[in-house]
């Protein structure tokens with residue numbers, strides 16, 4: 457979830473898509489599926505058919521990457537999510553899987569599709585301070601991804617790809633890369649996120665109409681209900697979270713039913729994972745660093761903050777000659793603040809692999825806390841992620857294709873960045889220039 461001041465206005469993300477349609481560079485098709493309303497899918501001009509690529513490849517292979525946004529691994533149980541739990545038990549499970557810094561939605565979706573860490577993809581967080589712009593903003597622009605995606609690489613082999621992304625900023629950052637792209641709420645946005653019922657209907661309609669080799673789906677309901685407070689006095693928040701898990705499970709069941717009933721299952725690899733998990737903070741556990749930083753004579757007027765829920769990214773904006781002194785001061789102030797877990801000098805912590813877009817200092821909060829910058833009212837949302845407490849994620853492979861190992865558990869430490877190399881091995885693509893940062897989990 458965004459909820460930050462630096463967001464692009466709703467609608468701007470859709471302007472580019474509308475322009476491509478208006479100027480005839482993409483076609484819009486209203487696919488009438490089983491749902492009440494038609495699904496709008498925009499397609500690249502001269503898009504190949506999946507069958508033609510199958511004939512060339514001498515066989516059918518299909519991959520579906522389904523992101524259960526914000527789902528914790530311990531929430532997938534036979535009672536809360538019977539379909540998903542059943543798929544996990546029948547497939548290859550990675551119980552030690554984790555999200556990667558910053559544990560937010562956009563950077564982890566980008567890692568899934570590029571197979572490289574943010575210092576190479578260019579996307580380290582949901583929100584950054586854009587030094588050229590002189591303001592903080594959401595990383596929701598097509599040009600923000602600087603590495604090749606498996607989507608584009610599959611397209612280059614003549615294969616067909618599809619994106620069905622429930623969040624506006626994901627729609628924005630992946631742009632028109634896929635052969636077929638769901639246009640949520642036909643061009644005119646209504647909210648930051650489309651409910652799973654509509655997202656899954658669009659997925660099913662896209663599979664039936666175009667049968668893409670790869671479909672990348674983000675289901676956003678679990679995350680959205682996670683951003684309400686389940687630790688507080690409102691028991692119904694916990695019930696709402698549980699209801700969302702079960703409702704999303706029913707949507708996953710619709711996809712499985714379609715793949716089985718149309719004979720696609722035996723050719724399919726399904727990758728299920730979350731982009732990050734979820735932590736809950738109590739209302740008093742707010743961390744606002746803007747005040748203490750501005751109170752410091754060296755830092756006053758020389759620091760910008762990009763707030764990412766469980767992570768604050770701090771940027772030195774003063775003279776370059778004072779940068780390291782400023783960084784050292786930011787580290788000292790952040791580390792002394794209650795609720796702060798750790799503050800990293802980003803350039804001197806190469807293991808973070810975040811790159812310069814993440815700023816000079818990366819501050820994580822402790823479990824149960826959240827950042828609210830620049831002031832205590834900036835982040836009213838108790839559910840939170842971005843910090844190390846939200847690293848554990850579900851990650852498993854399912855499907856009927858023989859490449860999927862049955863009923864097995866791996867002790868390997870899988871990550872979101874492993875999705876692209878897994879897909880590449882499945883489809884026979886080589887590593888990109890510079891190699892993968894993840895590894896295939898087939």
Ligand SMILES: [Zn+2]
Nearest residue numbers: 457526679841
């Ligand atoms: Zn979220």
Ligand SMILES: [Zn+2]
Nearest residue numbers: 525526561731
């Ligand atoms: Zn997310």
